[in-house]
Amino acid sequence: MGRDTFFLTTAIDYVNNVPHLGTAYEKIAADAIARFRRLRGEDTFFLMGNDEHSTNVEKEAVARGMDPQKYCDMMAETFQEIWRKLDISYDGFIRTTDDRHVRGVQKLFAEIHRQGDIYPGAYEGRYCVSCEAFYTEKDLVDGRCPSHNTEAKWISEKNHFFRLSKYRDRLLRHIEEHPEFIVPAIRRNEILNVVKSGLEDVSVSRSSFRWGIPLPVDTSQTIYVWFDALINYISAMGYADGDARFSKYWPAALHIIGKDITRFHCVLWPAMLMSAGIELPKTVLGHGFVSFKGEKMSKSLGNIVNPLDVADKFGPDPLRYFLLREVPLDRDGDFSWELFIERYNADLANDLGNLVSRTVAMIVRYNGGLVEDLLSDDERTGELKSVAESSIRDYSAAMDEYKIDEAVQSTWKLIRRANQFIEETAPWQLAKEQSKREQLLSALNALLESIRIISVLLLPVMPGKSAQIWKSICLSGSPDAQRLGSLGWSGSVVEAGRKVAQVEPLFPRIST
Ligand SMILES: [Zn+2]
The missing domain is CATH 1.10.730.10 (Isoleucyl-tRNA Synthetase; Domain 1)
Incomplete structure (x- = not known):
């Protein structure tokens, strides 16, 4: 991060659904911050994008009788139309099916592999398909996903693992020494507790899904969607190609994300960057949710529902x-x-x-x-x-x-x-x-x-x-x-x- 640059990002969104109020809130807040920085004369780059390699996305495409790629193309249009309508002034829009992203993922994976941080193993455990996340028994409620209230399926397969455990001490030190790394404090404390209680290695590939980026060391597998998605923050800036844009704007000044995905951003992502020898983002902000109970609108607003x-x-x-x-x-x-x-x-x-x-x-x-x-x-x-x-x-x-x-x-x-x-x-x-x-x-x-x-x-x-x-x-x-x-x-x-x-x-x- 140069002295006068400010690189900020939002979460990239699953495209199995159109944006809702909460998604829009995140983009609007990020936009206000980007515009403020520009007003201050800082060289600002504001990145958004779509997360397309999800089984939920593939399922939605299949349900509509569409090719997943064509479906994602269509949704990319729909999303950007909504962002334009809300006057969101993003400078870049990354899609995880973009070539530059795929190359970025492969490059970062290769770096991490070279460090000896990827190894083959067997995975067995509970998995929520909607979250695309593993759950330990203690995180589940009667065997069901706490967010979706659906049964977390038992998965057993041969995967490749990332040595997350190796970075536990460094990560803990980083969080303790950099109070601005995770905000607000409530999120920081949550993550501190997670890291203090110990980190287990995580599976970063799937043998059962085809819709994704092939694992460079075993093309019969695809890269786990979260491992893939997080890399957008650097792939979008030309990480794979050694672009000047990447060296100019990285590390990001701010990742703005929903509070439900702080673990991925504050534990997995920094460990991936540490392994590859890349500087960590300065701040991860986990925002709260906006709920809309769908109550009747005022007569004066006509037939507006959403x-x-x-x-x-x-x-x-x-x-x-x-x-x-x-x-x-x-x-x-x-x-x-x-x-x-x-x-x-x-x-x-x-x-x-x-x-x-x-x-x-x-x-x-x-x-x-x-x-x-x-x-x-x-x-x-x-x-x-x-x-x-x-x-x-x-x-x-x-x-x-x-x-x-x-x-x-x-x-x-x-x-x-x-x-x-x-x-x-x-x-x-x-x-x-x-x-x-x-x-x-x-x-x-x-x-x-x-x-x-x-x-x-x-x-x-x-x-x-x-x-x-x-x-x-x-x-x-x-x-x-x-x-x-x-x-x-x-x-x-x-x-x-x-x-x-x-x-x-x-x-x-x-x-x-
Ligand atoms: Zn879930």
């Missing part, structure tokens, strides 16, 4: 806002239509939407839309300025720690302060007296200056609305060309001949 479809009606930003504001990455959360509409109307339509439309409307009404170079430093303006500056600071600090919900709240602190500023300065009163002309123009400019800062802070969470707000206050350039380091209370008002015109409401209220 929360993801709310993007068709309102664009992606209100959903992005809701999820990032409502569900911190380190916790589980709920989506409900009631709460969604409440937040939309209160935070977006009232607080943010009104701030922008009132400000623009007053400039149109009291000065023909013209923005004049005038910004005084009276006490009230000074106070607004200081809230703006502390919001920028708090926002950056929170985003740095992946506390997106707190960053959003810092932004809203400024939005609410600006609305309060309107009430306190009462421009409609100032407009009545010619002697208060300067005071009036300065107050309106102070509001514009707040809105300019707000639109930049909103960019990671609501990229579309951020650009729309920027445009509605008639600034040249765009918010994504701004840099957080130089964002401050300054002279945006001096752009000569700047004139604003009445705007469409940003967030038309949802009637309830």
Whole structure:
């Protein structure tokens, strides 16, 4: 990882189903982090992708009478269409059937094999086909998978094993010496307990499945889907071909994954990298889940059932806002239509939407839309300025720690302060007296200056609305060309001949 690069990844998704709300939440959160890093001027690479070598995927293809590869091609289109709809700004998309990935897996396997860390053996044990994971008896509930509540099948076959046990001590030391390696703390403690209680070698091949990457040392077997999938993080960056991109961006700054797959990412993956002599990622973040109980939607939203479809009606930003504001990455959360509409109307339509439309409307009404170079430093303006500056600071600090919900709240602190500023300065009163002309123009400019800062802070969470707000206050350039380091209370008002015109409401209220 270069000093100014930031490589972040999400989990790659099984394609036996279309993305659901929880999958979308992960991508939206990762996207907000990627956009924040770019806003900071860091050379960011944001990777996503699909996990295609799963028996669940093969089964789904067969059930539809499709060739697995053709089915995966179709699903890759479907997934990326959804990600575009949600405005996810990924820089790379890896599929585990891509040539570069297959070559990457073979190369890493060969490295690990050369270290003497792969050996043949017999595997017997319980296996959940849906999880594609082995279970020990103590992890099962009455012989059933704790996640799927289906019977974990007894598997007995000749496999190849990875010497995971050999890396136990090194891994333990790494986790202890690098508190930032696994976040949040609850996940870190879980993994510490797993590693402390001892690690067993793991089977990394299957003799019974054909849909997968052939095992280089025994082509009658395929590579275990998890061993295969984890390698996407380096294969996508050209690991197999010694690409400059790989040396530039690796190690990853951040793997964002669901809390249910932290063991693979915090135990198996680092041990694989240690064996091959590759640096470990800096941070693995295991986020919580978003549940949606599928309750009846509000009448006002028509026939929208799936929360993801709310993007068709309102664009992606209100959903992005809701999820990032409502569900911190380190916790589980709920989506409900009631709460969604409440937040939309209160935070977006009232607080943010009104701030922008009132400000623009007053400039149109009291000065023909013209923005004049005038910004005084009276006490009230000074106070607004200081809230703006502390919001920028708090926002950056929170985003740095992946506390997106707190960053959003810092932004809203400024939005609410600006609305309060309107009430306190009462421009409609100032407009009545010619002697208060300067005071009036300065107050309106102070509001514009707040809105300019707000639109930049909103960019990671609501990229579309951020650009729309920027445009509605008639600034040249765009918010994504701004840099957080130089964002401050300054002279945006001096752009000569700047004139604003009445705007469409940003967030038309949802009637309830
Ligand atoms: Zn399972």
